[in-house]
Amino acid sequence: MSKVRRKLGVAISAYTVVIVSMIFFILPMVWIIYCSFRTQASIFTGKVISHLNEFTLENYETILSVTDYPTYFFNSFKIALSVSLLSLICSIVGAYGLSRFRIKGKNAIIMGIFSTQMFPQVLLIIPMYLIVFSLQMLDSVIGVVLGQLILVLPFSIWMLKGYFDNIPVAIDDSARIDGCNVLQRLYYVILPLGAPGIMVAGFFSFVVSWGDYLIVSIISQSQRTATATLVIQRLSSALLIRWGQVAAAAVLTIVPTIILFSFVQKRLVEGLTAGAVKE
Amino acid sequence: MCKKKWILIGLSAVLFISGPFGLISEGIAKKSLSFWNMPFVTQEVSPEYVIQWEKDVQTALPDFTVDNFYGPGKYKDQRDKFLLQAKSGTPDVIEGLLEDTAVYVQKGLIEPLDSYFNSWNEKGQFIESTLAPLRINGKLYGLPYNTNARAMVYRKDIFEKHGLAVPKTWDELIQTARKITELTSKKTFGFYVCTEVGGPRAAQEFISWYYQVSRRQNMFEVVNGNIKFNATVDQLEKVLTLYDELFKDATFPACDPNVRGTGWPVEDPGYVAGKWAMAPMGPWLWGRRTESSIAKDILENRTAITRLPYSSDGEPATYLEVKPIMMNAYSKDKAGAWKLIQYIVSKEKMANWLVDSGGIPARKDSTDMDVFEKAGVQWWMKGFANELPISVTMAPVNWGPVSEANLRAVNFVIYDKKTPREAAQWLYDRITELKKNNEL
Amino acid sequence: MIKGWAIGLTAVAHPVFSHFNMKLRKQQGIMLILPAILVMGLFTVYPLLEGLRMAFTNKHLLKEGVRYVGLQNFIRLLSDEIFWVSLYHSVLLTAVVVFLQFVLGLILALAMNQKLPGMSLFKSIIMASWVIPVAATVILFKFMAQPDIGLINIVIKTIGFENLNRYWLGDPNVALPFIMLLHLWRNVPFYGVAFLAAMQAIPESYYEAAEIDGANTRHKFWHITLPGIRNMVIVMVTIHVLWTFNNFDFVYLATGGGPVNATDVLPVYVYRQCWTSYTIGYGASIGTVMLLLLMIYFIVFIKISERDKIA
Structure with a gap:
């Protein structure tokens, strides 16, 4: 009897948490999606419910055809993919090295990589800009990519190291005895076993790069490299803010990360927490 | 044996990294010019006008492509960005606030226009009081396109x-x-x-x-x-x-x-x-x-x-607000940049821009154009123009x-x-x- | 000391090495981490050192002639009102946000840990707020905070508080809590999901054994669940203290530090020093103070958690 009641109580409180969270976390997104289909006049009525004739695809049409949003969107994609790819290469290899090899000053290296996260980025960007400038990489995709790499590398390396540490060394050892060299071991042992973690690291890099504002705003100078995030920022600083268009651009910018997220969400937790869960 | 292997690995890593970027890197375009201009970003000027402007620039400057990325969306961001990276040569031409001009001059980032301007046969059209604030240390650092008093x-x-x-x-x-x-x-x-x-x-x-x-x-x-x-x-x-x-x-x-x-x-x-x-x-x-x-x-x-x-x-x-068009001192093509400036502050372009966004032209011949009357904005422009004599x-x-x-x-x-x-x-x-x- | 940090950072046991072929392995190891070190070295370690160096100069973006001024910048800090206000806000923001994220994340995780219908769907969508770009998040909330047309004000009006209609980010009493809300909105689901993962890694047998001993729900929570997710808590809190304290875009994009100084935090103040006053040297000295504070936090926090672990 009391057990049933207790279970019911637990269920009720759990669902209360669920409902409150849905309102708090999901409703704002639903609202902005909703508003992206309304006309400026409809939004300015300050009413929640609009007449049917106030719904429109115009916002999306304008964003996609009048502004250069598609170019910027494609730039975002190009940059985020490159960042994921490069950061994966660097961090898989680096994390493997840190996880499996005894390296002089290993702790100092880890500490060094992390200390850069403790300094305000706004100060790093000036010297960073000067480096990119002297490398002649200003306003190029590779310049932006290299700049963004530093945002993702520390976390990626750390996460993957945690993940690789959980893969038993015995498997490595037996592979080595079978005559596999380092790269072969990395390829045949670590990649398949570490796949979930690697997927998550890639996803993480993509999301960070996709959402980055500071670095792009410093290195990009033209529509060759400007990204979707910059465009939202620009639209929202327009003299006459057309909220419908801002909402549409925001929705379009959110969509890719959400789609990607739906692919990895099951693995996400596993990967993010690999290092931490282990006793 | 081992060393060879590592050299190989290093080489393949370089190839691997440069591979995707070889594909990504952009082809070299024909002579291109860039123009950072806030009103085009903030829609102070209507998008329709901007599209027309872009079409016309192709006929006016056939040898160039003008990038249609007009810079960041705020004067402050634009100024910060220009201060940091003007030396890269981008943008060739920049619009701004009068306050920005002083800062850029301090930093030596913009080109004096005296020699270009003095040999331009249309220079007499510019109203002297709008040029005066742009003369700093005796040199002309920009051409005005818009003036107004509060x-x-x-x-x-x-x-x-x-x-x-x-x-x-x-x-x-x-x-x-x-x-x-x-x-x-x-x-x-x-x-x-x-x-x-x-x-x-x-x-x-x-x-x-x-x-x-x-x-x-x-x-x-x-x-x-x-x-x-x-x-x-x-x-x-x-x-x-x-x-x-x-x-x-x-x-x-x-x-x-x-x-x-x-x-x-x-x-x-x-x-x-x-x-x-x-x-x-x-x-x-x-x-x-x-x-x-x-x-x-x-x-x-x-x-x-x-x-x-x-x-x-x-x-x-x-x-008194005077908005200048300035030339980057580090522009890689100053002759081209000057052509672009001439286009921007030409009689028709200035008049139509300001009919669209509101503002008093800095040229006499633009002010005299009938577009203002046609648009029914004369009373409006006059209301602000009345304040010019008391403006500082x-x-x-x-x-x-x-x-x-x-x-x-x-x-x-x-x-x-x-x-x-x-x-x-x-x-x-x-x-x-x-x-x-x-x-x- | 460095070892302590590293252990804290990785929070994992090191794999056991076989001693064979050790010299070769060392070389290979360095080769493996070289790409990462090169990129990080060029793009952050050098800028970091450069930043530290600038803290002792009078570098001004518009003026030529940089010279070393010793500790002058730091002395100026001591009497800079806005610096102290920003420091206070930064510490307050970080403490409140991380604490609330921890508590709310825990509650969320406990709820998600119940085997109830619909829970897996909920789990799969709840983290969406974490993956969308910060710029989009800020726009979303700015839009909702608009007077008259924003959702917040519409709701407030509907329930009869017409006179509260305002731009919420423009109210000095509300702006900072509102920024905190943005942080919570973004990160609480992440905490929830991470804690959930840690909870699910706790062997079921622990709970069964406790039940046989007659432990009630509260006991189980305090003596099994919490210690079970301890490592995860350490990791989450550590990285989020860093991220929150150094966070720039939320405040900058939402309020830029205003109204008055209500939302001034250190990273935004650094930005203003560099880009409004152009006094980069002074800005760098503030950045150096931030670095020092975070390092002290880091050492203390890791020491404490290491000590607890041993005890």
Whole structure:
């Protein structure tokens, strides 16, 4: 009897948490999606419910055809993919090295990589800009990519190291005895076993790069490299803010990360927490 | 054996990294020019005009492609970005505020245009008073495309309905504004003034009030490269007292206390939505007719323009805005950049731009074009043009930290953190300190 | 000391090495981490050192002639009101946000840990707020905070508080809590999901054994669940203290530090020093103070958690 009641109580409180969270976390997104289909006049009525004739695809049409949003969107994609790819290469290899090899000053290296996260980025960007400038990489995709790499590398390396540490060394050892060299071991042992973690690291890099504002705003100078995030920022600083268009651009910018997220969400937790869960 | 293997690995890593970027790297385009121009980004000019402009530039400059990325969306961001990266040669041409010009000149980032301008047969069309502020240390650092003086827009329908007189002095402004707030039971507040720290408009409005109490004397004077700070604590106190009175917690305050700390993004839409009856304004507001039928009605039928009310122990004065088009000193193609500037400030382009966005052309022949009459905006332009004789331009110093300090002092007062006197003293000390630290 | 940090950072046991072929392995190891070190070295370690160096100069973006000024910048800090206000806000923001994220994340995780219908769907969508760009998040909330047309004000009006209609980010009493809300909105689901993962890694047998001993729900929570997710808590809190304290874009994009100084935090103040006053040297000295504070936090926090572990 009391057990049933207790279970019911637990269920009720759990669902209360669920409902409150849905309102708090999901409703704002639903609202902005909703508003992206309304006309400026409809939004300015300050009413929640609009007449049917106030719904429109115009916002999306304008964003996609009048502004250069598609170019910027494609730039975002190009940059985020490159960042994921490069950061994966660097961090898989680096994390493997840190996880499996005894390296002089290993702790100092880890500490060094992390200390850069403790300094305000706004100060790093000036010297960073000067480096990119002297490398002649200003306003190029590779310049932006290299700049963004530093945002993702520390976390990626750390996460993957945690993940690789959980893969038993015995498997490595037996592979080595079978005559596999380092790269072969990395390829045949670590990649398949570490796949979930690697997927998550890639996803993480993509999301960070996709959402980055500071670095792009410093290195990009033209529509060759400007990204979707910059465009939202620009639209929202327009003299006459057309909220419908801002909402549409925001929705379009959110969509890719959400789609990607739906692919990895099951693995996400596993990967993010690999290092931490282990006793 | 081992070493060889590692060299191989290193090589393949290099190939792997450069592979995707080899594909990604952009093909080299034909001669390209870039132009950073805020009004094209913020839609101060309509997107339709921008599209037309882009079409026309192809015929006017057939040898070039002009990048249609017009820079970041805010003057401040644009300035920061240009300061940091002008040396890269991008953009070739930049639009800006007059305050920006002074900063760029300090840093040696823009090209004097005297030799180009003097050999241009259209130079006589430019109105001298709009060129003067762009002459720094005897050199011309930009060509003006737009000029305007601040005036006050007000709702003539409300004034007529209640039989109110249009205020001429600060005291009348405060009293009338409170009256309107009361008469409309806060549906329409009497007045609006920008108080956002870091907002350009708020800084310009502050300085308008200041020019009145200083009797049109500039806050700074640059003599032989030395900066002289002219303001006194008393003058600053007067200006700050005005802000204090406007937001004072009367039952029916002159300005809505809920919009303290906001800037033009609240001022302009608020006026055309009927939320305030008076506001300091420039001609750009005309562009908001398209926002809604209410906005159209308010601007076309219910608005009149008058002089900014002034301090009774000062004289009428207002802020003169001149917007320049400048050339990057590090541009890789200065001849091309000059052609682009000529196109931007050509007779038709300037006139059509300003018909679209509101503004007074800096060329006589543009002003004489019939497009203004056709668009029915002559009365509007004239209202602001009337103020040009009493307007003052900003001294060529680094205004950023000064404007920020000015508005901080305003915020101290309107949020009741300091009395006008204390805030004035703080402001005076702050600017003196900036000057001492050589930060102006 | 460095070892302590590293252990804390990785919070994992090191794999056991076989001693064979050790010299070769060392070389290979260095080769493996070289790409990462090169990129990080060029793009952050050098800028970091450069930043530290600038803290002792009078570098001004518009002026030529940089010279070393010793500790002058730091002395100026001591009497800089806005610096202290920003520091206070930064510490307050970080403490409140991380604490609330921890508590709310825990509650969320406990709810999600119940085997109830619909829970897996909920789990799969709840983290969406974490993946969308910060710029989009800020726009979303700015839009909702608009007077008259924003959802917040519409709701407030509907329930009869018409006079509260305002731009919420423009109210000095509300702006900072509002920024905190943005942080919570973004990160609480991440905490929830991470804690959930840690909870699910706790062997079921622990709970069964406790039940046999007659432990009630509260006991189980305090003595099994919490210690079970301890490592995860350490990791989450550590990285989020860093991220929150150094966070720039939320505040900058939402309020820029205003109204008055209500939302001034150190990273935004640094930005203003560099880009409004152009006094990069002074800005760098503030950045150096931030670095020092975070390092001290880091050492203390790791020491404490290491000590607890041993005890």
